Amino acid sequence: MREHIIGFAMAPMLACSLAQAANFQCQDDxxxxxxxxxxxxxxxxxxxxxxxxxREYLQVLETPTGxxxxxxxxxxxxxxxxxxKKQTRCILKYRDMELVAKHLKAILAxxxxxxxxxxxxxxxxxxxxxxxxxxxxxxxxxxxxxxxPLLTDYYQKMGGPIGKAGLELNENFLAVTSRxxxxxxxxxxxxxxxxxxxxSSVGWIPFYAENPDAGGDxxxxxxxxxxxxxxxxNLRIDEIDGEKVGAEIGMTVQLFNTSYPYHYxxxxxxxxxxxxxxxIDQNQYMxxxxxxxxxxxxxxxxxxxxxINGSKxxxxxxFANQASNKEWLTYFERNAIHAFYAMEGCNQTIKNSGxxxxxxxxxxxxxxxxxxxxxxxxxxxxxxxxxxxDKTVCDLHDWKT
Numbered sequence: 552m553r554e555h556i557i558g559f560a561m562a563p564m565l566a567c568s569l570a571q572a573a574n575f576q577c578q579d580d581x582x583x584x585x586x587x588x589x590x591x592x593x594x595x596x597x598x599x600x601x602x603x604x605x606r607e608y609l610q611v612l613e614t615p616t617g618x619x620x621x622x623x624x625x626x627x628x629x630x631x632x633x634x635x636k637k638q639t640r641c642i643l644k645y646r647d648m649e650l651v652a653k654h655l656k657a658i659l660a661x662x663x664x665x666x667x668x669x670x671x672x673x674x675x676x677x678x679x680x681x682x683x684x685x686x687x688x689x690x691x692x693x694x695x696x697x698x699x700p701l702l703t704d705y706y707q708k709m710g711g712p713i714g715k716a717g718l719e720l721n722e723n724f725l726a727v728t729s730r731x732x733x734x735x736x737x738x739x740x741x742x743x744x745x746x747x748x749x750x751s752s753v754g755w756i757p758f759y760a761e762n763p764d765a766g767g768d769x770x771x772x773x774x775x776x777x778x779x780x781x782x783x784x785n786l787r788i789d790e791i792d793g794e795k796v797g798a799e800i801g802m803t804v805q806l807f808n809t810s811y812p813y814h815y816x817x818x819x820x821x822x823x824x825x826x827x828x829x830x831i832d833q834n835q836y837m838x839x840x841x842x843x844x845x846x847x848x849x850x851x852x853x854x855x856x857x858x859i860n861g862s863k864x865x866x867x868x869x870f871a872n873q874a875s876n877k878e879w880l881t882y883f884e885r886n887a888i889h890a891f892y893a894m895e896g897c898n899q900t901i902k903n904s905g906x907x908x909x910x911x912x913x914x915x916x917x918x919x920x921x922x923x924x925x926x927x928x929x930x931x932x933x934x935x936x937x938x939x940x941d942k943t944v945c946d947l948h949d950w951k952t
Contacts, residue, residue: 573657576790577668578782580677584670593693594671600749601669601779601786602662607741608800608909609655611823612642614736616880623736625821625882629837629871632844637871642882647819647913651798657791668788672754673697677783680754681705683724683775690725690743690751697752705757706772713760716772719901720806727905728804732827735876741909742825753777753785753801764924764934766812773806781915789916799915807833807904811891812937813859813925815841815945817918820883823909824873833896834906837869837939838881838889841947845869846888857888857945858928866939873906886947888925892939918951 586594617624622643631638642648658665671693672680682688682699689695706717720727728750731742743750755777759765778784781799788796803822805811828834839845847858861869870892871878883889893906912920927934928942937943 573661573664574790574792575657575661575664575668575788576793578787578789581668581670581787583667590696593696594669596691596748597671597693597752597785598662598666598669600746602659603739604741604746604749604779605655605786605800606659607737607739608823608911609652609659610738611736611880612648612652616736623880625880626838626871626878627882627884627887628839628843630839630845630869635868640882642821642880645819645882645913647797648821648882650794651911651913654788654791654794654796654798658786658788665786665788669786671697671752672785675754678756680756682751683721683755686722687724687751691748693748694751699754702755702757702775706760709760709772712768713772716769716806716809717757717760718772720773720775720804720905723901724804726902727806728907730827730903730905731825731907732875733825736823736879742907749779750802753779762924764926766810766924766937767935769806770809770811773809774804774811776803776910777801781912795916797912797914797916799912801910803906803908803910805891805893805906807893807896807899807901807906809893810938812934813888813890813939813943813945814922815886815888815925815947816920816922817885817950818912818914818920819885820889821911821913822881822883824875824879825907825909826905827875828872828896829899829903830897831872831874833893833899833904834873835870835892835895836873836878836881836890837866837871837892838883838887839869840884841886841888841945843888851946854946854948857925857947859888859925859943859945860928861940862942864940870939885950888945890939894938919948923948 619641622641625642628638681702684703702721706714728743733740759771778801780786849856925943925945
């Protein structure tokens with residue numbers, strides 16, 4: 552009788568175990584590595600903080616906010632003509648976000664198996680990865696071991712207004728990224744204050760520094776992003792149980808007194824604001840669907856030409872103030888046109904401003920991934936002067952099946 556009871560009791564445990572068992576397929580460029588004992592301890596520290604970041608990200612997605620009962624409420628358009636208000640949706644109502652949550656659950660259920668796809672990127676060959684400054688490198692033994700080149704050196708060598716802005720951001724990186732408040736939505740602090748090893752060890756990328764079409768010089772030097780999970784990040788999982796893993800999760804930092812011009816891309820994108828602004832209008836953003844009646848659309852040979860005219864302060868009704876406790880979560884649908892504006896506000900200085908976000912994309916393995924910047928409508932006007940009120944054109948390409 553006792554054997555029957557034991558067998559009956561273990562059955563659901565076995566079923567649960569089988570239900571959790573998943574097959575992880577790493578990307579081909581993730582190779583098994585052998586580390587010395589001390590090095591393995593450093594990799595483990597990096598991995599442990601990465602897991603906290605991913606666990607908190609999932610928790611935030613699943614926690615009901617606003618009018619949503621089963622997930623967080625996200626802004627999907629900052630202005631809708633019919634209501635003259637923003638448009639929102641429960642974020643897990645999107646199929647791509649359901650898959651992100653599903654795959655994060657699989658990783659967190661079997662972290663040891665997922666860890667086989669984790670690469671600290673100490674000798675990453677695809678492109679250069681950086682640490683912002685020596686001050687940031689000193690935050691963790693992991694960052695010192697990785698010994699990435701410093702962005703302060705990169706921008707010092709670049710010089711000019713772009714180099715000057717890059718130095719301003721990276722010399723003050725710790726101060727900028729510490730001006731955060733995660734208490735409204737996060738159980739644990741996912742900022743550099745709570746996860747210093749993670750933020751100092753991920754590889755940072757000066758995304759627009761060498762792109763002459765990316766707006767003003769100050770923005771080009773004052774924008775960074777890092778990818779923790781995804782095709783070019785530390786955790787590179789191609790498939791889980793034969794299903795492609797589209798999640799791409801990381802963080803972004805933008806210098807104050809900069810404007811990220813109108814842009815768009817095929818993959819859906821999610822931002823969670825961490826910065827606590829000094830005043831309400833310090834950081835602003837907009838997102839409108841490409842076919843919004845606020846724009847003018849014309850069919851082209853390969854897609855659509857979208858004309859944006861934000862002149863006469865029309866742009867101001869499109870933009871919303873963002874903070875860690877208000878307008879903190881936004882979801883950009885495919886080809887949604889969006890921008891970030893950090894040029895207003897009260898008495899901004901390097902240490903009391905900036906924009907720090909948790910950043911993600913949900914379909915990083917299908918179709919084209921490039922971020923496409925819109926261009927000045929006046930071909931004689933350079934991209935350096937592009938601001939939200941300027942006339943702009945976005946050249947959208949048809950989806951390739």
